[in-house]
Amino acid sequence: MSAPAERAITLPHLRLSAQVWGEADAPPLLALHGWLDNAGSFARLAPLLTDRWQVIALDLPGHGHSDHLPAGAHYHFIDYVGVVLAVAEALGLARYQLLGHSLGAGIASMVAAAMPDGVERLLLIEGLGPMGDDGRQTLHRFRSAFAVAPASGRTLRAFPSIDAAVSARAIASGLPAEQARPIVERGLRKAGDGWQWRSDPRLNRASPLRLAEAQIHSLLSGIEAPAALLLAKPEAPYLPEAQLQARATCVDDIVVSHMDGGHHLHLEHPEAVASWIADSQGEM
Numbered sequence: 097m098s099a100p101a102e103r104a105i106t107l108p109h110l111r112l113s114a115q116v117w118g119e120a121d122a123p124p125l126l127a128l129h130g131w132l133d134n135a136g137s138f139a140r141l142a143p144l145l146t147d148r149w150q151v152i153a154l155d156l157p158g159h160g161h162s163d164h165l166p167a168g169a170h171y172h173f174i175d176y177v178g179v180v181l182a183v184a185e186a187l188g189l190a191r192y193q194l195l196g197h198s199l200g201a202g203i204a205s206m207v208a209a210a211m212p213d214g215v216e217r218l219l220l221i222e223g224l225g226p227m228g229d230d231g232r233q234t235l236h237r238f239r240s241a242f243a244v245a246p247a248s249g250r251t252l253r254a255f256p257s258i259d260a261a262v263s264a265r266a267i268a269s270g271l272p273a274e275q276a277r278p279i280v281e282r283g284l285r286k287a288g289d290g291w292q293w294r295s296d297p298r299l300n301r302a303s304p305l306r307l308a309e310a311q312i313h314s315l316l317s318g319i320e321a322p323a324a325l326l327l328a329k330p331e332a333p334y335l336p337e338a339q340l341q342a343r344a345t346c347v348d349d350i351v352v353s354h355m356d357g358g359h360h361l362h363l364e365h366p367e368a369v370a371s372w373i374a375d376s377q378g379e380m
Contacts, residue, residue: 100135100153101117103152105183106186107179110163110179112179114135114155115138115139115142115155115282116151117142117151118142119146122146123150124192125192126154126180126189126195127152127154127200128156128180128196128199128204129155129159129200130197130201130222132295133159133198134160134279134282134294134295135153136278136279136280136281136283138362140362144370145373148374152187154183157171157179158295158299159294159299161294165298170298172303173206176199176203181210184211189214190214191216192215192216193216194218195221195373196223197222197362198223201222201224202223202224204218204219205323206226208323209318212319212321215321216321217322217323217376218319218322220326222328222361224316224343225312225315225316227306227334228309228312230308234306237305237306241304244302253293254288254291256291261284261293265279265280270358270359271358271364313343313346314346316343320348321349322349323347324351324352324353324372324373325340325351327340327352327353329354329357353372
């Protein structure tokens with residue numbers, strides 16, 4: 097498996113990190129990971145794509161080796177969209193393909209809606225748009241988010257070894273240890289005699305507001321790039337098939353496919369996901 101190059105991306109307000117696979121003169125594919133993951137999420141898939149692309153896997157703010165937001169700031173979904181657009185501009189990416197998993201897929205779809213001229217193709221794994229709100233839990237979610245004290249001073253869990261952290265992540269996520277390892281290794285920092293998570297504890301705070309499903313449908317209708325959506329079978333409880341199919345009908349040019357496996361299909365079946373990506377280019 098080829099080792100990625102590290103790239104620092106300096107924005108006016110943040111310093112971000114990315115892992116890069118492939119040649120600099122290859123067409124760019126910008127990859128966005130899921131919640132509490134990092135660029136290591138693509139460690140098994142990206143090397144299989146370098147015959148066609150330069151894969152730039154970003155650590156989102158608060159994740160991996162990227163900066164945490166300043167004290168007093170909050171992680172809002174819509175702000176990730178602005179960060180990705182700023183990264184594309186900083187890297188000089190006039191046209192690029194977007195690959196997103198879970199949270200990253202939601203961000204990628206909104207980036208495509210916001211900047212249709214920049215996104216050439218949209219490749220989504222287990223996600224289309226952000227988490228929505230049907231209104232029934234809006235007040236409860238709003239109050240709960242502000243009832244929780246800021247997590248900026250919380251002590252992160254420490255582990256005696258990387259292997260111990262890998263085991264903990266495997267248990268929490270259901271991923272086999274060898275699949276979880278690339279995310280865990282990138283997500284740890286040395287702390288005394290042990291290891292701690294790098295991720296910002298504030299990422300665990302609930303968002304006080306979510307977009308209504310009707311608003312999400314309206315935004316998804318703005319996607320002009322050809323899109324492909326890959327969903328795991330069986331479906332995850334937080335990604336109901338009916339909701340995703342309804343969202344897919346809002347996108348003019350989208351192909352929805354299914355694959356047996358868990359939420360991290362690209363870690364579980366990297367060869368099959370690479371084939372899905374290659375096939376999607378022909379269908380588009």
